[in-house]
Amino acid sequence: MKQKILVIDDDASLRRVLEYNLVEEGYDVIVASSGEEGLYQFGTFKPELVITDMKMTGMDGLMVLKSIKERSPDTLVMIITAFGAVETAVEAMKAGAFDFITKPFNRDALRLTVRKALQFNGLSQENKRLRGALVDRADFRTIVGTSQEMEKVFNVIRKVADTEAAILITGESGTGKEVIARSIHANSSRKDGPFVAINCAAIPRELLESELFGHVKGAFTGAIRDKVGKFQLAEGGTIFLDEVGDLPVEMQPKLLRALQEKEVVAVGGTKVERLDVRVVSATNLDIDKAIAEGAFREDLYYRLSVIPIHLPPLRARRQDIPLLIKYFCGKNGFPKVAFEKPALSALVNYSWPGNVRELENTIERLLIMRNGDTIALEELPGKLLEEKSQSRLGTAVVRLPDEGYSLEQLEREVVIDTLERNNWNQAAAARFLKIPRHMLVYRLEKFGINIPEDRSRQKKGSNLLIM
Numbered sequence: 001m002k003q004k005i006l007v008i009d010d011d012a013s014l015r016r017v018l019e020y021n022l023v024e025e026g027y028d029v030i031v032a033s034s035g036e037e038g039l040y041q042f043g044t045f046k047p048e049l050v051i052t053d054m055k056m057t058g059m060d061g062l063m064v065l066k067s068i069k070e071r072s073p074d075t076l077v078m079i080i081t082a083f084g085a086v087e088t089a090v091e092a093m094k095a096g097a098f099d100f101i102t103k104p105f106n107r108d109a110l111r112l113t114v115r116k117a118l119q120f121n122g123l124s125q126e127n128k129r130l131r132g133a134l135v136d137r138a139d140f141r142t143i144v145g146t147s148q149e150m151e152k153v154f155n156v157i158r159k160v161a162d163t164e165a166a167i168l169i170t171g172e173s174g175t176g177k178e179v180i181a182r183s184i185h186a187n188s189s190r191k192d193g194p195f196v197a198i199n200c201a202a203i204p205r206e207l208l209e210s211e212l213f214g215h216v217k218g219a220f221t222g223a224i225r226d227k228v229g230k231f232q233l234a235e236g237g238t239i240f241l242d243e244v245g246d247l248p249v250e251m252q253p254k255l256l257r258a259l260q261e262k263e264v265v266a267v268g269g270t271k272v273e274r275l276d277v278r279v280v281s282a283t284n285l286d287i288d289k290a291i292a293e294g295a296f297r298e299d300l301y302y303r304l305s306v307i308p309i310h311l312p313p314l315r316a317r318r319q320d321i322p323l324l325i326k327y328f329c330g331k332n333g334f335p336k337v338a339f340e341k342p343a344l345s346a347l348v349n350y351s352w353p354g355n356v357r358e359l360e361n362t363i364e365r366l367l368i369m370r371n372g373d374t375i376a377l378e379e380l381p382g383k384l385l386e387e388k389s390q391s392r393l394g395t396a397v398v399r400l401p402d403e404g405y406s407l408e409q410l411e412r413e414v415v416i417d418t419l420e421r422n423n424w425n426q427a428a429a430a431r432f433l434k435i436p437r438h439m440l441v442y443r444l445e446k447f448g449i450n451i452p453e454d455r456s457r458q459k460k461g462s463n464l465l466i467m
């Protein structure tokens, strides 16, 4: 049986082009000239895929998308946007669109995108349900975090992993951007395909194009044989462009073209290669600033960041630190190692400029150098001890970061700091803050602060925290 596609567009010539190409590909196609007509057709035709233009008079594409998703959440909806209006595609992806194409599109890109969409739909609902259940358990296992901040990130991943949307992950160095990129791949229907990572900042600029797209023998001095590019290697899977903010300006239009046309040409070659690759990228640069300074192309930015994910620094999610420590102890084969309370407290309160990577390295060193099965405050590296002597609150007030500091974050830190000082005794913390206890409890809920499990399990009078 033919797969059914409903095309909604108020531009008659585009409607014809779409219909012609899709019928030629063997689909059963129905067209509608307005959102209202499209919704009516949807009810009777029951298509597997809806392709709708974004900008239409009357009911626009976003309204069509939302109303279809309400009636039938499993129906795939693809959006057509004007070139350069990629921001509107962001909104559509957030509202549940499966993918988008920009006008003017080349017919191969259209066919490929549609084919991918319908392949995805080919999975039975049962399959999808099973896979959904596995996702939660299997593939987030290596991303540790229960803080509100990480929960937000997990929610976005759950929503977007299995779309074709390009994702840009931002965050300081060591916050776990690559871990997240891998998990997006692992949670997508491409998971059996390759995950290919390339660090755009680590490759000399004259070699970057050939690394990305490959080269043919003789293309330049030293090109003694053909080389396959990372994009070609990632065929059927995901390419992870790490440090994409550092991409040299002269490479940016080339990458943009590859992403838009979904095709590449190797350096020195003539053969155009079609691409079926999902792009996830990451940067620790302030991209807005780079755009303002002309160091990064805005159109490329929109292409890369259909869905932006920001990973907060570790110091903004201290709640995850005890859990991460426990995870790293287990990962290194020492699940039973214990930390004395002051040591754990210093680890939780340190500012971790190198984020999770720095924490991981610190724990590894501590495990190697430790004297027994408990780790005491004195065993921690000097920098942690120095910082411990200053109050975290003091640091926040004296050294406010240039990018600003939200009052709410400050309040959250004060609450956590006070609880830490008072051994997580809520009555004592409320007294210190000079507020009634219920106001403190309200703040714990508001800021998503959970009493670390270890504290509630702690034996009275014991000075050891069993991790």
Ligand SMILES: Nc1ncnc2c1ncn2[C@@H]1O[C@H](COP(=O)(O)OP(=O)(O)OP(=O)(O)O)[C@@H](O)[C@H]1O
Pocket: 142, 143, 144, 145, 171, 172, 173, 174, 175, 176, 177, 178, 179, 180, 242, 282, 284, 327, 356, 357, 360
């Ligand atoms: N939430 C997490 N749970 C478990 N391990 C984590 C988590 N976040 C980061 N890590 C570990 O920390 C290290 C650094 O993570 P990763 O390389 O993903 O960071 P990054 O943001 O990509 O860094 P960079 O910007 O320097 O490339 C890795 O060893 C990773 O396994």
